[in-house]
Amino acid sequence: xxxxxxxxxxxxxxxxxxxxxxxxxxxxxxxxxxxxxxxxxxxxxxxxxxxxxxxxxxxxxxxxxxxxxxxxxxxxxxxxxxxxxxxxxxxxxxxxxxxxxxxxxxxxxxxxxx
Amino acid sequence: xxxxxxxxxxxxxxxxxxxxxxxxxxxxxxxxxxxxxxxxxxxxxxxxxxxxxxxxxxxxxxxxxxxxxxxxxxxxxxxxxxxxxxxxxxxxxxxxxxxxxxxxxxxxx
Numbered sequence: 001x002x003x004x005x006x007x008x009x010x011x012x013x014x015x016x017x018x019x020x021x022x023x024x025x026x027x028x029x030x031x032x033x034x035x036x037x038x039x040x041x042x043x044x045x046x047x048x049x050x051x052x053x054x055x056x057x058x059x060x061x062x063x064x065x066x067x068x069x070x071x072x073x074x075x076x077x078x079x080x081x082x083x084x085x086x087x088x089x090x091x092x093x094x095x096x097x098x099x100x101x102x103x104x105x106x107x108x109x110x111x112x113x114x
Numbered sequence: 115x116x117x118x119x120x121x122x123x124x125x126x127x128x129x130x131x132x133x134x135x136x137x138x139x140x141x142x143x144x145x146x147x148x149x150x151x152x153x154x155x156x157x158x159x160x161x162x163x164x165x166x167x168x169x170x171x172x173x174x175x176x177x178x179x180x181x182x183x184x185x186x187x188x189x190x191x192x193x194x195x196x197x198x199x200x201x202x203x204x205x206x207x208x209x210x211x212x213x214x215x216x217x218x219x220x221x222x223x
Contacts, residue, residue: 033210042116042201042215043156058210090155099144099205100163105155 002026004106006091012112013081021076021109023091029104031094032074036060036087037108043090049074081113115139117204119214126192126221134217136202138183143207145178145185150216151198159200160187189219197221 007022025032033048045058047066055066063085065077074093078085091106117138126132136145144163148156162168162178162185175188183204189196199218203211 031210035213040215043203043213045210045212048210059212097207098210099146099207100161102146102158102161103148103156103203103211104158107155 004091004093004104006089006106006109008109009107010110012114013078014114015081015083017081019078019081021078021089021091021111023074023076023106024072025074025091025093025104025106026072027093027095027104028071029093029095030071031096031098032068033058033092033103034064034066034074034076035090035092036085037090038087046076046089078111083113085111086113087111116212117202117214119200119202119217121217122215123218124220126196126219128192128194128221128223130192132189132192132219134187134189134200134202134219136185136187136204136214138204140183140204140206142178142180142183142204144205145176146203146205146211147174147176147185147187148201148203148213149196149198150201156201192219192221194221194223 004025034046035043049055049068089109092103094103095101147159150156178185199216203213
């Protein structure tokens with residue numbers, strides 16, 4: 001199993017550009033989520049999904065969009081990049097019910113917006 | 115609302131012990147602990163569930179006080195490999211984990 005994969009590893013965008021961060025898992029996990037990590041802030045939840053076709057907002061959803069058309073994939077879209085979105089983005093998945101099972105994290109995407 | 119971790123940072127010599135605390139203002143269903151090395155993804159250490167069940171790492175122990183909504187992670191006889199940032203993630207059972215800001219642990223020879 002590859003686990004949770006994320007692409008790209010690094011990305012530089014100009015203000016106003018849009019892009020999609022890709023996330024895929026091959027463990028047949030229903031639960032997936034996106035976090036951003038900024039220095040001294042820990043991991044903050046952006047969006048999450050409990051299954052194909054079901055998504056919801058987390059703590060910091062503004063400026064981001066998600067969809068979940070398959071169990072495997074959970075892409076994160078930046079609609080119009082801003083310097084405040086410079087961060088490291090982690091995708092995570094878990095087997096089922098929040099809290100009962102460990103979360104598996106992808107390797108992260110380091111995004112810089114200039 | 116993020117759980118509060120303490121201390122923010124700690125420096126240990128090899129062989130010393132450390133305790134990292136995590137406190138929440140919400141009633142908790144579970145507490146997770148993860149360790150992150152610099153430039154890497156967080157890695158699972160342990161889950162503590164309401165009711166006393168624990169799952170996870172053999173060499174690291176933790177406690178969960180449900181009434182006080184607090185958890186503590188105990189690192190004994192620390193090794194250089196224990197260095198990293200430790201995060202607690204708290205869960206209410208029907209929402210994703212909310213993570214604390216982390217505790218940076220440095221173990222020196």
